[in-house]
Amino acid sequence: MSSSVSSLVLNFLRFLRHNKTFSLGLAMFMAFIILGFVYSSLAPFDPRRWNVVPRNQPPSLRYPLGTTILGQDVFWLLTWSLKNSMIIGMIGSGVGLLIGMVLGLVAGYKGGLVDRVIITLSDTFLVIPNIMIIILLASLIREQLSVPLLGLIIAFLTWSMPVRNVRSMVLSLREREFTYIAIFSGMRTIEVLFKEYMPHIFPWVSSAFINRMIGAMGTEITLAIFGLTTMDEATLGTMLYWALRYQALITGALWWILTPIVASSLLFISLYLVSMGLSEYLNPRARISRIAMG
Amino acid sequence: MRGTLQYIISRICVCFIVIFTGITLCFILPRLSPISPVETVLDRFLAYLDYQDPEEIEYLRDTLMELYGLKGSLLDQYIMLWKRVFTGDFGPSLTLFPTPVNKLIYNALPWTAGLLVFSTLISWFIANIIGGIAGYFSDRAWARALSAVAVTVRPIPYYIMSLFLIVLFSYLIPIFPMGGGMSIGLKPSLSLTFILDVLYHATLPALSLIIVNYGASFIIMRALVINVKTEDYVKFAEAMGLPKGRIINKYVIRNCLLPRVTGLSMSLARIFTGAIAMEVIFSYPGLGMLLQNAILDGDYNLIMGICVYSIISVAVAALLLDLLYPLVDPRIRYR
Numbered sequence: 001m002s003s004s005v006s007s008l009v010l011n012f013l014r015f016l017r018h019n020k021t022f023s024l025g026l027a028m029f030m031a032f033i034i035l036g037f038v039y040s041s042l043a044p045f046d047p048r049r050w051n052v053v054p055r056n057q058p059p060s061l062r063y064p065l066g067t068t069i070l071g072q073d074v075f076w077l078l079t080w081s082l083k084n085s086m087i088i089g090m091i092g093s094g095v096g097l098l099i100g101m102v103l104g105l106v107a108g109y110k111g112g113l114v115d116r117v118i119i120t121l122s123d124t125f126l127v128i129p130n131i132m133i134i135i136l137l138a139s140l141i142r143e144q145l146s147v148p149l150l151g152l153i154i155a156f157l158t159w160s161m162p163v164r165n166v167r168s169m170v171l172s173l174r175e176r177e178f179t180y181i182a183i184f185s186g187m188r189t190i191e192v193l194f195k196e197y198m199p200h201i202f203p204w205v206s207s208a209f210i211n212r213m214i215g216a217m218g219t220e221i222t223l224a225i226f227g228l229t230t231m232d233e234a235t236l237g238t239m240l241y242w243a244l245r246y247q248a249l250i251t252g253a254l255w256w257i258l259t260p261i262v263a264s265s266l267l268f269i270s271l272y273l274v275s276m277g278l279s280e281y282l283n284p285r286a287r288i289s290r291i292a293m294g
Numbered sequence: 295m296r297g298t299l300q301y302i303i304s305r306i307c308v309c310f311i312v313i314f315t316g317i318t319l320c321f322i323l324p325r326l327s328p329i330s331p332v333e334t335v336l337d338r339f340l341a342y343l344d345y346q347d348p349e350e351i352e353y354l355r356d357t358l359m360e361l362y363g364l365k366g367s368l369l370d371q372y373i374m375l376w377k378r379v380f381t382g383d384f385g386p387s388l389t390l391f392p393t394p395v396n397k398l399i400y401n402a403l404p405w406t407a408g409l410l411v412f413s414t415l416i417s418w419f420i421a422n423i424i425g426g427i428a429g430y431f432s433d434r435a436w437a438r439a440l441s442a443v444a445v446t447v448r449p450i451p452y453y454i455m456s457l458f459l460i461v462l463f464s465y466l467i468p469i470f471p472m473g474g475g476m477s478i479g480l481k482p483s484l485s486l487t488f489i490l491d492v493l494y495h496a497t498l499p500a501l502s503l504i505i506v507n508y509g510a511s512f513i514i515m516r517a518l519v520i521n522v523k524t525e526d527y528v529k530f531a532e533a534m535g536l537p538k539g540r541i542i543n544k545y546v547i548r549n550c551l552l553p554r555v556t557g558l559s560m561s562l563a564r565i566f567t568g569a570i571a572m573e574v575i576f577s578y579p580g581l582g583m584l585l586q587n588a589i590l591d592g593d594y595n596l597i598m599g600i601c602v603y604s605i606i607s608v609a610v611a612a613l614l615l616d617l618l619y620p621l622v623d624p625r626i627r628y629r
Contacts (some may be wrong), residue, residue, distance in 0.1 A: 123312075124312045124316075127608055127609055127612050128315065128316040128319070128605055128608070128609075129564070129566065129567040129604045129608050131570070132566075132567055132601045132605070133319055133320065133323065133601065135585065135597075135601075136320060136323060136598075137324070139592075139597060214449055221571075222451075222453065222570075225453060225571045225575060226571070226574060226585070226589055227586075227589065240457075249460065249461065249465055249472070250472075254465070257457070261454055261458060261461075264451075265450050265454055265458075268449040268454075269450070272445070272449035
């Protein structure tokens, strides 16, 4: 067991060395994780509060990213925003993926009417412009919005994407011999799906999870531009919202408005590189060519 | 022939299911929320009044309920919504009373549609040509550099890109306006000044859409070309000593265009929803701005109208796409 794990680690390290863009993306993403989940807890005060630090200071040693016109420290605000945005991204991506995956597994395995119903439903949701529905919903409950709730709303309107992918994977797995062996040895459907099929689907899922995180965090920023997010919580979207609201561009507080812009761009780029690298790493055809190359 | 008819009918049915589900969602979701839009508006209204006559408030509430389509039982309300959808009449806007919602959407649509169609087409052409060439010469240094650029811009949302462009071209190098659809005080007309002014204001919004769409299209086109260029007929063309330009244009890019047509129509299908957040950033007078104002003022009729129209337009566009695709691709037959 330990030898297989160490060979897996070695293999991964070799891939890291081989694929520079993937390593770059991973390093950037790790930096964001550390900023968001480690540094955010080191903040000397609640960065959401106003008038804690002098207003509208350009970046300096004391305030590395400057301060806002509301008297907030941009750096500490950024760490909190990264954390909350990533939580929204993970919930929005993960929960939606889970729903879509379960439906796709069931549709592919059961077939027949169940399959027909699930596919029609997911195709319908795929076509409906869900950003409009999210906006409609958020505009009605904006007073009650919170970070996890935002993630859940995004999840419940974007679950349809993975259904067809997972279904087609299951359709091909269903015809393989190990499925029959599993069924004849008395495994229940649930067990076959989760014990036998999950490992085959997992590579795709992990890449999709990261890709969907970009979408979910982007949706949060879209909502924020419309003023439809948790206004007193720190997220990348609300940071941008307040900077736009207080005309940071016209007053020349570039450090304030550029921080969420640059941070979200770099975060999205790093996630994209990671998901691209992951799908390449886990793609068996690419793996063979890598082995051939040494 | 019967198969064709069956296919068309089943596709039309799916289109109706999409519209039905979408509009039903728009109906159910707001009613699940604990906040009544009527009470919100009423509260705002009453804040301005010193003297409040209970009877008048009741009357006001009644009128508002009717305007919002919230009168009667849930079934009545649902039927009422469909009546509105079928007659295409979403009632008056509540903030710009009594301008009909339809008229507001009709006024905003050309701005959004013009911007989206224009920039989608441009980025599609540029990305397919450059992506095709970069795919053919995929191992050259410049081709790698081009795809690094595309990979970098691809995950950036267009509204973030638009903020970059504003900082760059309206703040640091002020050559383009920060927002608006046209200069203040200009009357819409078919004169050259007006057209140039509109184009001038549309440059940055269009550019941000073009850059981001370019990234996505480039990556797909490059991958397609890399697959096609190993085909035998390309090898033969090379062996025949045909000029490279001819091979790339006639043998490679042309054969990759079919799937790209789908991509083009998919992005054109999004003209209603494609750029709403960016329009808010640029204060561009399209649907996004309209939606923004509707949200700020709690103009429920208007939000509903925009949602319903966007659902119908996307569903119909997807239907047209499916029906027209066999015309473009002779290999596909209706099943």
